[in-house]
Amino acid sequence: MEENCKDNNCIIEIKDITKVYRIGKIEVKALRGADLDILSGEFVAIMGPSGSGKSTLMNIIGCLDTPDSGKFLLENIDVSKLNDNQLAEIRNKKIGFVFQTFNLLSRSDAVRNVELPLIYTAGGTAGNRKTKIFDSLKSVGLIGWEKHKPSELSGGQRQRVAIARALVNDPAIILADEPTGNLDSVTGEEIMAIFQKLNREGKTILLVTHELDIARHASRIIYLRDGKIFREEKIDNPIDALEILEKMPRLEDKLSQ
Amino acid sequence: MRRLFESIKIAFQSLVSNKLRAFLTMLGIIIGVGAVVAMMSIGTGAQESIIKSVQDIGSNLIIVTPGNRQEEQQGFKQMLEDDKDKEALKVEDVKMIEKEATLIKGAAPAVLSSSIIAYLNKNTRASVYASSEKAEYIYNFEIEKGQFYTASDVQNSANVVVIGHTVINKLFGKIDPVGKIIKVDGKNFTVIGIIKSKGTDQFGNDQDNSISMPITTAQHKLYGIDYINMIIAQSTSENNIDQASKEVEKILRRAHNLRTDEKNDFTVQNQTQLLDIVGTIINIFTITISSIAGISLLVGGIGIMNIMLVSVTERTREIGIRKAVGAKNKDILFQFLVESVVLSITGGILGILFAVAVSIILNKFTILEPVISAFPIILAITFSTIVGLFFGIYPAMRAARLNPIAALRYE
Numbered sequence A: 001m002e003e004n005c006k007d008n009n010c011i012i013e014i015k016d017i018t019k020v021y022r023i024g025k026i027e028v029k030a031l032r033g034a035d036l037d038i039l040s041g042e043f044v045a046i047m048g049p050s051g052s053g054k055s056t057l058m059n060i061i062g063c064l065d066t067p068d069s070g071k072f073l074l075e076n077i078d079v080s081k082l083n084d085n086q087l088a089e090i091r092n093k094k095i096g097f098v099f100q101t102f103n104l105l106s107r108s109d110a111v112r113n114v115e116l117p118l119i120y121t122a123g124g125t126a127g128n129r130k131t132k133i134f135d136s137l138k139s140v141g142l143i144g145w146e147k148h149k150p151s152e153l154s155g156g157q158r159q160r161v162a163i164a165r166a167l168v169n170d171p172a173i174i175l176a177d178e179p180t181g182n183l184d185s186v187t188g189e190e191i192m193a194i195f196q197k198l199n200r201e202g203k204t205i206l207l208v209t210h211e212l213d214i215a216r217h218a219s220r221i222i223y224l225r226d227g228k229i230f231r232e233e234k235i236d237n238p239i240d241a242l243e244i245l246e247k248m249p250r251l252e253d254k255l256s257q
Numbered sequence B: 001m002r003r004l005f006e007s008i009k010i011a012f013q014s015l016v017s018n019k020l021r022a023f024l025t026m027l028g029i030i031i032g033v034g035a036v037v038a039m040m041s042i043g044t045g046a047q048e049s050i051i052k053s054v055q056d057i058g059s060n061l062i063i064v065t066p067g068n069r070q071e072e073q074q075g076f077k078q079m080l081e082d083d084k085d086k087e088a089l090k091v092e093d094v095k096m097i098e099k100e101a102t103l104i105k106g107a108a109p110a111v112l113s114s115s116i117i118a119y120l121n122k123n124t125r126a127s128v129y130a131s132s133e134k135a136e137y138i139y140n141f142e143i144e145k146g147q148f149y150t151a152s153d154v155q156n157s158a159n160v161v162v163i164g165h166t167v168i169n170k171l172f173g174k175i176d177p178v179g180k181i182i183k184v185d186g187k188n189f190t191v192i193g194i195i196k197s198k199g200t201d202q203f204g205n206d207q208d209n210s211i212s213m214p215i216t217t218a219q220h221k222l223y224g225i226d227y228i229n230m231i232i233a234q235s236t237s238e239n240n241i242d243q244a245s246k247e248v249e250k251i252l253r254r255a256h257n258l259r260t261d262e263k264n265d266f267t268v269q270n271q272t273q274l275l276d277i278v279g280t281i282i283n284i285f286t287i288t289i290s291s292i293a294g295i296s297l298l299v300g301g302i303g304i305m306n307i308m309l310v311s312v313t314e315r316t317r318e319i320g321i322r323k324a325v326g327a328k329n330k331d332i333l334f335q336f337l338v339e340s341v342v343l344s345i346t347g348g349i350l351g352i353l354f355a356v357a358v359s360i361i362l363n364k365f366t367i368l369e370p371v372i373s374a375f376p377i378i379l380a381i382t383f384s385t386i387v388g389l390f391f392g393i394y395p396a397m398r399a400a401r402l403n404p405i406a407a408l409r410y411e
Helices: A002-007 A054-061 A084-094 A110-119 A126-139 A155-167 A185-200 A241-247 A251-256 B002-016 B019-057 B075-085 B091-100 B151-155 B165-171 B215-223 B241-255 B271-314 B316-324 B329-365 B374-401 B404-409
Strands: A010-023 A026-039 A043-047 A069-074 A095-098 A173-177 A204-208 A220-225 A228-234 B061-066 B104-119 B122-131 B143-146 B160-163 B181-184 B187-195 B210-214 B230-235 B266-270
Touching (some): A010 A054, A010 A204, A026 A054, A026 A204, A026 A228, A043 A054, A054 A069, A054 A173, A054 A204, A084 A095, A084 B316, A084 B329, A110 A126, A110 A155, A126 A155, A126 A185, A155 A173, A155 A185, A173 A185, A185 A241, B002 B329, B019 B329, B061 B241, B091 B241, B104 B215, B122 B215, B151 B215, B160 B181, B165 B187, B210 B215, B230 B241, B241 B266, B241 B271, B266 B271, B271 B316, B271 B329, B271 B374, B316 B404, B329 B374
Parallel strands (some): A043 A204, A043 A220, B160 B187
Antiparallel strands (some): A010 A026, A010 A069, A220 A228, B061 B230, B061 B266, B104 B122, B104 B181, B104 B230, B143 B187, B160 B210, B181 B187
């Protein structure tokens, strides 16, 4: 695993990071020396029971938090030395978040939601922005739904808006935290199909899940336990979400029978 | 710039989605700003109408009245002095002023009274301003038709009058009064001119319900007196009115043979003194109302702070999302600060509109004539911006300092 990063193709390089939370007088050791390397263009799933440090690891990789010790390089930048403003800039340009609960702005329509990261990006013309928003919405198949607010969209559509928002600034990595957790299996599969398509187009995707069926869509699964990488598994034949969708009975088919 | 526009847009969206709450929050500002602007407009209006009515008479006028009104005198002694000095001013004093004063352009005596005016079978009571021919320009008696009485009319105590519009309406109706004979307290007078309408004065008195005649006629033929009620003098310019007043005082003291230890038996006043008094009263009025309004703005500001704190809590998750996609602390600070300023400025603008509405209503239904000038509006906008910034900074800082992870997890 350590050898992975020798050829400089590494997008994430984590070495022996630790993180301790203090809740009152109790110390919680969320991470106790985790190592992780992720290559550019990989699709990696992270699994582990609750309390294993998944969320903390995701927050650190997502630059929402910094490790107490250890090394974390994101595209060869040492993130642990950056201040709040620099972290915000990295989140803006290099990372796209997709959450379990979608986390859309309920008062804004799809376009405004997708636009959100662009508001905090310096430069760029209005026309440029519009193209980016359109391209993002197109790649998740939401053309025609631009003016709809989250309350007027289905769960799957909301998650697609969230993915479009994550894509709009063309980030290096997409971090998806239980993206199918609030969706039924068909819709979940559709979302996974989008992630697989994005991965084929070259995006690095990091997916946190506790469902093995979902994790097996990735090319590698990392198991976390007690704040350390416990085991990892290469998936030689990842599940192809499109194939699954083909096989799934469709509502229209059932109705026509 | 784009970010400011963006923030203002976001702020308006959030206000519109909570209309009632936003309105109630703004109420303090609306009342405060409305009160200041309305009161300042009323003050300005009152001041302007008083200045205008003073200027109608002439702004470089010096008025001398009998009796000493500068000294604080009370009760019985005052009554005695008043009575003793009532006849202190004579026509000779006017002649003396005209002859000796260097800063006086002209002076006119006046006997002020009221009499019954009759024409055929109709009669009415009107004010009588008896004076010399100089009153035409000193007292601004503009003659609309006919002519004013002349120096020889004064010399000869001629029975001639000029009359105001109210008197004409009451006695003549549509008939042309010039050349007609009317009775003043039973004596015959010829109407020789019509005084141009002056409307009401600042106290609401009808200035057109009056007639004017030569002072000698009034003194000798009507009232049988040798004293006069008032001297009106005109200084050579508005700027030297105070020196001119002093000069008049000196001349009259000499004319009345007053020793240095004796008090004046007359009072010299000028229009600037009057205006100063009016100005002071209006300032006190404005300051009082403004302090009340200031308290209202303070309360309004606290309301804004309260609602902004609620808003920050309600939108914790939104703040988390914004931070996750790259908003910096200062972006969040700015967004909430703009929101509180938008809230307070909107309140300020509504307050100004409220004041305008109040002014229009007052103008229509009362004798007040409020004048809305730029100053209170600029003041109102400035103050509401300051209130928004001052009371918005703390909630905005709290929003900016939120930890993004905790904010994203907030339910």
